[in-house]
Amino acid sequence: MSFIPGQPVTAVVQRIEICKLRQCDNLILGFSIGGGIDQDPGQNPFSEDKTDKGIYVTRVSKGGPAEAAGLMIGDKIMQVNGWDMTMVTHDQARKRLTKKNEDVVRLLVTRKSLEDAVRNAMV
């Protein structure tokens, strides 16, 4: 899953669609993100490559919409509604995910188990 800057990223991704849950005035997704190009990638406990500045799922709340949609802790978010998430700041990612006028977010996520599964299947 490592990549060379400037080169297209090849990754096995899973499509995940999360319907936001309305809590009072807020729309919630039920997970936490960490990472971003403005963050210290070395402190990211989920990344394999400690220079990876991507956005990672650091927490998934129990019974939340994200969990229901199949999002897992440690997933790396590649895209949100078609927007790239591999080269964004933490705040940009947050904004993409928490658009008030969007009830549904479509994520492309990748995780180690996926890659492993694919590799095993190909072998």
Next chain:
Amino acid sequence: MIQDDLDMGRDCRWDTGQHSRRKSKSTSSSRYHISPPLLPANHSAGDTQRVETDRYANTGIEKQGGTSMKKSFHYASLRTRTKRRTKGSVPNISRRRVSCKDLGHGDCEGWLWKKKDAKGYFKQKWKKYWFVLKDSSLYWYTNQNDEKAEGFISLPQFRIDRAVECRKKFAFKACHPKIKSFFFATDHLDEMNRWMNRLGLAAIGYTPDDEMPRPDEDYWSESDQDDNDGYMTLKQDSSSSLCDTYHRIHSVNSSSPFPDPKHGRHFSSDSTYSHLSAEDSQQNAFGSASSSSCRSMYCERRSWQDLMETPLTSSGMHFLHTGPTEGHEAGLCGQAGDQQLGMAPDKWRQATLPVQYRHKSDSEGHFSPLENEEQGLRVPHHTHKQRSQSLPRNHSRRGPKSFLHTARPFEEKSEDDEVAFDVCISSKEESQHKRRSIDGLQELYQTLEQASLSAFGEQRPFSKQEFRRSFVKRCNNPVINEKLHHIRILRSTLKAKEGDLTAVNQVLEDSELTSKKFREWKQGHHELFLDICEFISSTKEPQNGEISALATPLIAHTHSFFETHV
């Protein structure tokens, strides 16, 4: 009998005061030449007139000759009232006090974006309102159940156009050459076209009746105005209200956009009443009554409208002094007529001035209501000397007035508002000095003017509005603007540094500091910590010892790792 007349005179004082003030206002500084030495003559004239007053009690002479002198006493109280009025509550609210339901289906209605007036310098917000176009008036409400319109404009004086300067895609505007522009926007092109079409029609399709803009009507009114107190509003709008006033005066008297000497003369002839003998003023009074017949017609309208629209709140009462109606003109103008009992009808029609004529007076000086009361109370004790006493005031009053008149237009053009600011302050200061030094006032005023003295040291700027206005003006001056920014930067830096200092002190002054505590502190003040490390490493580089060795790995961690719940 005399007492009665005096009472009557006092009652009418206000309106007459307005009356003559309106005139003197337009004369600008032409009245300046009357100097205190003239006073004794006037004093004696006043005495003789005292007698004549009885005779002419019902002809409004008192009003023309005597009360225009007295006006100075009530001048201040007038101002508060005017203020109240301009604040708008009376006409503005009455125009807007139409519940959305009562308005019924307008010619065109719907949700539009409206650009809010920039409250802060950088803030320009659009807000959605429910708009209803009814005849030639456009009302807007925050929602459709509103009891009172958020704002309204009378379209005939506006020009509808696309607003390309706005960032909204489908924006259009209603421009008034003198007052202000309103910006609206829709989300769709066809909607915009529909609105522009309708508004444009409303703006040009007025009946012959409305062709002459009625001076008694407000062109627009908004809630924003009510947010501030009236005084501030006035300060804020003073420049626009000035234009407004000019405009309206001339919409009545001529079509020229700015006062020219000829028109000044027209008014100045009126304003000399106070210094003419009674007989002369009688003649003149009638002359003016006929010459300004059209004006009085408008004024009549005003008073009508007042009667119908003035909510019977204290502010309304203040202005009109509602009393037992004496059946004047079938009671239509009962309120106004009551105080002007015994005047010729034209006179009291004139006496009820349209509000815009009073705008000016508001911008002239600044009195606290307390002062006004004080002044008002003093009147009865001085009834015999009124003449001699009030003249110098009256006279000196014109000082600031004319000054402001000349200063205001300048202020509008000038980049540097300090001057204008000084004007306000000096006039304020002046008004405070007024009582102390009646005769020296002019001197003081002239000195101030010559020195263009700033009263900053002595007088603090008096309103938020004033601050804001000066700020906005200053921002137009790049040099000052830059300096201001610099000051702001320095100030915020200072604040931040002070915060840092307290944070550092937390650690330094903690005698039982543990490593755990320090770690917590470090996490809480991570950036500060990094700054300190950086600072230490940069300063101690030459003789660097263990500290920089310790700091370097820390600096490497330039970022923290945040987690955000979404």
